[in-house]
Every structure is written in C-alpha cells, then in structure tokens.
Amino acid sequence: MTITRASNHQPVALGKQIASSGEGEVWETNLNGYLAKIYHNPTPERIKKLEVMIANPPDDPMLQYNHTAIAWAKDLLVDQNGATVGFLMPAIQNSKELPSVYLPKLRKRRAPGFNWYYLHIAALNTAWIIQAIHAKGYVLGDIKPQNILVSDRGLVAVIDTDSFQVRDVRSGKVYRCTVGSEGFTPVELLGQDFSTTDQTEVHDHFRLAVLIHYLLFGYHPFSGEWQGVGDPPEQNELIRRGFWAYSQNSLIRPSRNTIPLDVVHPEIKRCFLQCFNDGHTAPHLRPTAEDWHNALIVAVNDLVACNTLDTHHYSRSYGKCYWCERKATLGVDIFPGNSGTASVPTVLGISRVSTASQNTTTLPSTSIQTAVTSTSSISQYLSSSLPATTLPQQLAQNTKASLPEWQKAVLTGSVIGVFLFVGLLLTRQQPQYIQASPPQSVAQQDLSLPPETSSPVESSIRSIEQAPSSSSLVSVEQEVSNQNQVSYSPPPSSISQQEAVALINRWQEYKRRLFAPPYERYLGGEILTGKAYHDNISRADGKESSSEWLENDGSYYTYGIQSIDSIENFAASGNQATIDLIVTEQRTLYGSSGRIDRNGSAFDTRLVRYNLQLINGQWKIADYHTVKTISKR
Structure with missing residues (x-):
C-alpha cells in the first residue's frame, strides 16, 4: 500500500510494526x-x-527542551486513492511504560535506581x-499507566x-472517548x-489521582486487606x-505490606483524601491537575536523602526514613x-549529600532541570543565559575549594530551593517541569505480596492462564469438577452468537502477546x-496477576494450535451473555531459565464457559472456567 501525507503528499514508507490493537496498528516510518x-x-x-485535533493541538510545554510530552496527531495519512487510512505522530524515544518504574520487580530489571525522588518527579511531570491538555479543552478519558511513558530522567x-x-x-460537536480502563473509572x-x-x-x-498513587505507592488505592x-x-x-484504606466505614484496611499514607508530604495526603473521600460524593471537589502539580512541587522540595542509604529518600515532614523502617x-x-554511600556518588557534577546530625539543608540525590516559563525573562534566563543543568555544577565547583562539605550543602540546597520556590509562586500562570538526571543502577527487591498458592483443584489442572506461585501456577481457567452442562433457551440477544465467538477468538489471539514479551x-x-x-x-488485593507474575519472573507462554471446535450453548440478555465452547489449545510454558515447564504446559481439548458483559458500550469477557477436560494429548 502506498501512503502519503495529506498535507504535502510526501511519501511515507512503513517499517517495523511496533504495536497492534483492535482498532489499528502502529508502525515505524522512514x-x-x-x-x-x-x-x-x-x-x-x-x-x-x-482533523479537529490536527487543527487545534495542545501546547506541548517541553518542546523547547527537546522533549515531546504529548504524542499528538501531526498529519493525516492517505492511500493511493486519497482515502484516509491513519495519521502521523511523533515517536517517544528512550522511554518505557509507567509500570516499569513503579512496580518493584519491573523497576529492578528495567529502571534500577529509579528511586522515590524520581517517582515524585514523574508524578509532578x-x-x-495533563494540566496542559485540559487547558485546551481536551479530556483524556482513558488514562492508564500503559499510556504514560517515562524516561530515565523522569521525563513523561x-x-x-x-x-x-x-x-x-x-461546531460544538463532541467526539467522545469510547474506551475506559478497569480501576480508572470514577x-x-x-x-x-x-x-x-x-x-x-x-x-x-479521579484517574490522575489513581495514577499518582500508583507512582508513589506502587499499587492501586482501592486495594488492601478486606x-x-x-x-x-x-x-x-x-x-x-x-472503599479504600482511609475512608470512614470502609471494609478495606491497610495490610501489613501497605505503605502508610503519612509517609507522603501533608499536601499530597490532603489531595488523596480530598479526591477519594470528599470527591466520592462530590466529584467537583477532586483536586485538579494544577492542584496536584502545586502539591508535588512542595513535596519534591521537602524530600531529603537518607544518611544511611543514599537510594532512600523521605519527606522532611515525616521526620525519618520510612524505607529503613520498612526494611527493619x-x-x-x-x-x-x-x-554508607550517601555522600559519595556524584550525578552530573553535583555531590549527593546525606542528612547529617545537624539540622542542615539536604540536596536531592539527583540534579534537576527546572523549566519555569511564566515570564519570558525567567524562561530566557534558565534556558539560555544559565541552563538549569549547569547551575548545580557551577555552584559545586565554586564552593568546592573554600567551604566545608556541610556548608556547601546548605548553600547549594538553598539556591536550588529559591528556584523551586520561584516556580511555586508562578505556577498558577505556567506550571513547572522537572527533569531528573540519570539514576545510578542499584539492585532492588520486591514490594508486592507473596503470590497466593493454588487450591487443590487449581493445582491439579495447570491451565494456560495460571499465575505461578512459589511452587505452582494459579489457575485462571478453573476446571470445575462434577459441574453439569446447562442447556439454554436464549431470549433475544444484545450480542449475537457470531459476535461472542469473535470476542473469544480475539482473546485467543491476545494471549500470545499478553502472556509473553512484551x-x-x-x-x-x-x-x-x-x-x-x-x-x-x-488484582485488587495487591497480589500479582497472571501476566504480572510471568513478566516479573521472566517466564512466558508460547502457543501452537488454538481453535474453537464447536459451540455448545449460547444465551444473552441485556448486558449479560454466556457461551459454552469446545476449545483446543496447545500451550508451552517457559520458565525464567528458558527451559520448558512440563507441569504448566499442555495440549488439550476442553469445554470452557465464558461469561460476557457489556461495559461502557463494549462487550468484554467477565469470567471463564473449564467445565470439563475432554481430551489431553
């Protein structure tokens, strides 16, 4: 297919396909x-x-700093007949999906050294x-971690x-966002x-608050001990x-592994309480993106480095290092x-300073780039006359020879604090963007709860979507013994039998990409x-889902034959439907060592019951289980 840009007829050659979904595919170009x-x-x-989007792009405030923060449509793409087939957009370079930095196991492999300070920076940015997008009148709608990319400097x-x-x-016409993500819908x-x-x-x-909670705590706010x-x-x-851990009369309470809300700065805590408590019955009371931005500026400026471990940072308002407490x-x-390395490493020319016994001002563990562009004079000063990346370096160099270490820390930290304070004063006019310098690589451990063990029934069948525990895989398609097949006399359906089968076919296809890299x-x-x-x-209980366990463990499935052999029963009414299918599937589980796990692999034919549900205008699979195993090969 020959593709050209609609605006200037420039030829566009497609290269490697990098993503695919139900609505389209994303390709590299020439x-x-x-x-x-x-x-x-x-x-x-x-x-x-x-066309409306291309004509009215939001202001991308980071373009002047050579970073694209909003992957906006730039031009339509047309085929040889002049028909529009898609659009051109900027590529986001050297970045990874947000879960790679807030999930401890993924962070250990993909972003070692991305500490709590960096997570604050990513939340702020x-x-x-989102504040810039809202300023143009757009609503994101489908905010989810996979749609936010972050670089090793905290650029988002x-x-x-x-x-x-x-x-x-x-015209006033609204082109709606027709999709949503589980856990992000108010x-x-x-x-x-x-x-x-x-x-x-x-x-x-609401969605932004959930996202920030993920970044600062590593899990969904509406999770805990039931x-x-x-x-x-x-x-x-x-x-x-x-029901979340800090609402009145909630049946969810913090678990032993829950990170207390008090560890964040009081302004951040206030925003969470206002969103999830006050905002539950009065949505207009939820903090805005600007409110979050302002609170996070204060919180970032309040972070100090631990004098025991340089990779630990905590809020000065909390008074002590929570991460050391947690470890103990x-x-x-x-x-x-x-x-003992808190004062040794240097990043981009700035010495990292630990919290001494004296009441001294402490620098963050990384240098930061601060873009304050509320006025042209300040913007020009920071971006050209004295780049923010060089300011800490010059301070460190100028004070190195003449002052003791603690005085250098006081002077340097105070000057940086002045710049952050200026940004806070001006943030109502134009927000502040902070770029963290590259983190150092450090080994990390996991925050998540121990994987739950399989029940005797689950352990006996080892089906395809089982999430492995320490010794076994957690069954997703559970074999239900002694369950009789049910016959249906279906009423007029809101989803056809053909559409239901197509949905299960998509699920079979998606498993190849969901349970294996990427x-x-x-x-x-x-x-x-x-x-x-x-x-x-x-999972809402803080434990690992099947796909999370596979990725965190370095395990994956491959698939051979996948077929729907017959339709046994189908019933649909309103927004609910059930379909029983004879399914043949060949699946192989590879462990982290690259060897085949025979217990987790199978080639069988099963009767599987799928329960379907209409959610926000889209039919989805709500649950499924194996009624019986017909044959094994």
Whole structure:
C-alpha cells in the first residue's frame, strides 16, 4: 500500500510494526522521529476527529527542551486513492511504560535506581502534562499507566491521544472517548455507556489521582486487606462503594505490606483524601491537575536523602526514613543500595549529600532541570543565559575549594530551593517541569505480596492462564469438577452468537502477546473485565496477576494450535451473555531459565464457559472456567 501525507503528499514508507490493537496498528516510518498509526476501519467520524485535533493541538510545554510530552496527531495519512487510512505522530524515544518504574520487580530489571525522588518527579511531570491538555479543552478519558511513558530522567509523555475526548470549538460537536480502563473509572461513570456520555476534566481528576498513587505507592488505592464477609469485591465495586484504606466505614484496611499514607508530604495526603473521600460524593471537589502539580512541587522540595542509604529518600515532614523502617520491620527494601554511600556518588557534577546530625539543608540525590516559563525573562534566563543543568555544577565547583562539605550543602540546597520556590509562586500562570538526571543502577527487591498458592483443584489442572506461585501456577481457567452442562433457551440477544465467538477468538489471539514479551497488558483492558481482568491483568488485593507474575519472573507462554471446535450453548440478555465452547489449545510454558515447564504446559481439548458483559458500550469477557477436560494429548 502506498501512503502519503495529506498535507504535502510526501511519501511515507512503513517499517517495523511496533504495536497492534483492535482498532489499528502502529508502525515505524522512514521519517525520522515519526510513527504511523494505520486503522483497520477508519470511519468518517474518526477522520473528522483527527482533523479537529490536527487543527487545534495542545501546547506541548517541553518542546523547547527537546522533549515531546504529548504524542499528538501531526498529519493525516492517505492511500493511493486519497482515502484516509491513519495519521502521523511523533515517536517517544528512550522511554518505557509507567509500570516499569513503579512496580518493584519491573523497576529492578528495567529502571534500577529509579528511586522515590524520581517517582515524585514523574508524578509532578504527569500532572503538568495533563494540566496542559485540559487547558485546551481536551479530556483524556482513558488514562492508564500503559499510556504514560517515562524516561530515565523522569521525563513523561502521553500516548494514544487519538482516544481523547475532543470537542470541535467551531461546531460544538463532541467526539467522545469510547474506551475506559478497569480501576480508572470514577464512581459516577461506572456502568455508563462511554459512546453516549460526554466526559469532563472532573472525571480525569479521579484517574490522575489513581495514577499518582500508583507512582508513589506502587499499587492501586482501592486495594488492601478486606474486612468484610467472603471474597473481596472486584475493584470497580470497591470504587463504587468508596472503599479504600482511609475512608470512614470502609471494609478495606491497610495490610501489613501497605505503605502508610503519612509517609507522603501533608499536601499530597490532603489531595488523596480530598479526591477519594470528599470527591466520592462530590466529584467537583477532586483536586485538579494544577492542584496536584502545586502539591508535588512542595513535596519534591521537602524530600531529603537518607544518611544511611543514599537510594532512600523521605519527606522532611515525616521526620525519618520510612524505607529503613520498612526494611527493619518487613525485611523488604524496594529502594536498596550500598550502605554508607550517601555522600559519595556524584550525578552530573553535583555531590549527593546525606542528612547529617545537624539540622542542615539536604540536596536531592539527583540534579534537576527546572523549566519555569511564566515570564519570558525567567524562561530566557534558565534556558539560555544559565541552563538549569549547569547551575548545580557551577555552584559545586565554586564552593568546592573554600567551604566545608556541610556548608556547601546548605548553600547549594538553598539556591536550588529559591528556584523551586520561584516556580511555586508562578505556577498558577505556567506550571513547572522537572527533569531528573540519570539514576545510578542499584539492585532492588520486591514490594508486592507473596503470590497466593493454588487450591487443590487449581493445582491439579495447570491451565494456560495460571499465575505461578512459589511452587505452582494459579489457575485462571478453573476446571470445575462434577459441574453439569446447562442447556439454554436464549431470549433475544444484545450480542449475537457470531459476535461472542469473535470476542473469544480475539482473546485467543491476545494471549500470545499478553502472556509473553512484551506482555501487552493494555490488551486486557480492551477485552477483559471483572474477575477475568482481576486474575489476568491487575488484582485488587495487591497480589500479582497472571501476566504480572510471568513478566516479573521472566517466564512466558508460547502457543501452537488454538481453535474453537464447536459451540455448545449460547444465551444473552441485556448486558449479560454466556457461551459454552469446545476449545483446543496447545500451550508451552517457559520458565525464567528458558527451559520448558512440563507441569504448566499442555495440549488439550476442553469445554470452557465464558461469561460476557457489556461495559461502557463494549462487550468484554467477565469470567471463564473449564467445565470439563475432554481430551489431553
């Protein structure tokens, strides 16, 4: 297929495919720094939405610093017949998905040294970018960690921008965001059809708070130790009922592994309480992106380095190093390093200073680049006359010969504090962006709870989506013994039998990419909900899902034959449907050593029951289990 840019007819050659979803594919191109998204079925409304976006881009405040923070559509792409097939967008270089830095096991492999200071920087920059998007009248809608990329300097970028809700300022027409992600939908939108619902910034405010909680704590805020009767509800039900660890009358309480809310700066704590408590019944009270940005500036300036371990940082307002406390109590250190090195390493010419017994001002463990562009004079001063990256270096050099170490720390920290304070004063006009310098590599351990063990029934079958525990895999497609097959007399259905089979076919295809590198968990959000999403993508109880365990352990599945042999039963009514299928599947589990795990591998034919549910206008798999195993090869 011959593709050209719509604006100037420049030929665009597609290279390597780097992503694929139900709506299209993303390709590298021959144009340096640009990617192409090619749709499977570009509708006239989607094309018009892209035209509106291209004509009204948000201000990307980091372009002047040679960083793209918003992967916005730049030009339409047309085929040889002049039909629009997709769009051109900037590539985000040298970045990784947000879970790579906030999940301890992934951070250990992909971003060693990305400590709590860096996580604050990433949260601050995320809030600032969303603030810029909101300023243009756009609503992100589908905020999720996989749509936020972060570099090793804490520079953040938002992708998948064509899913945003877009309003045409001329006609007033709204092009809605029709997708959402489990755990990121505010209470007032639960159960709503996104294709018919206009969203606002207030809805994004909830999603942003969840994202920041992930960054600072490593897990979803609506998770913890269930105090009620029976199994804990699904995450969306916890959100619906306002159950998180710090709400009144909540049946969720902090567990032994929960990081206390008090460890963050009081301004950050206030924002979380305001969002998840006050905002639960009064959504307009949720902190805005600007509120979060301002609070995080204060919090970053309050962080100090531990005098025992240089990779530990804590809020001065908390008064002590929580990570040392945690290590002593639980034997777990998610930001480990070399003891006694707090004042030794230097990063980009600035000495790292530990907290001494004296009440001295302490520098962060990394130098920072601060862009304060509220006025042209300040902007020009920081970006050209005296680049922010050179300021700490010059201070360190000028004071090195004449002052004792603690006085250097006081002077240098005070000057940097002045610049941060100026940014805080001006932030109401133009936000501040902070870039952290590259972290040092350090070995890290895991924060997550121990994987749950399999039940006797689960352990006996070793089915495909089992999440391995320390000695076995947790079953996802559970074999239910002695369960009789049920016959249905289906009423008029809201999803056809053919559409239901197509949904299961997509699930079979997605498993190849979800349970093996690159572990594309965003696919789960497109096709799973409820228990299926909980077991495979993200659990509300803080334990690892199947895909998380596989990735964290370095294990993966490969698939041979995958087929739907017959349809046994089908029933659908309203927003619920059930389909029983005879499924043949050949799957092989490879462990972290690269060897085949025979117990986790199988080639069998099973009767599987899938429960489907209509969520926000999209049919998804809510649960499934093996009714019986018909044959094994």
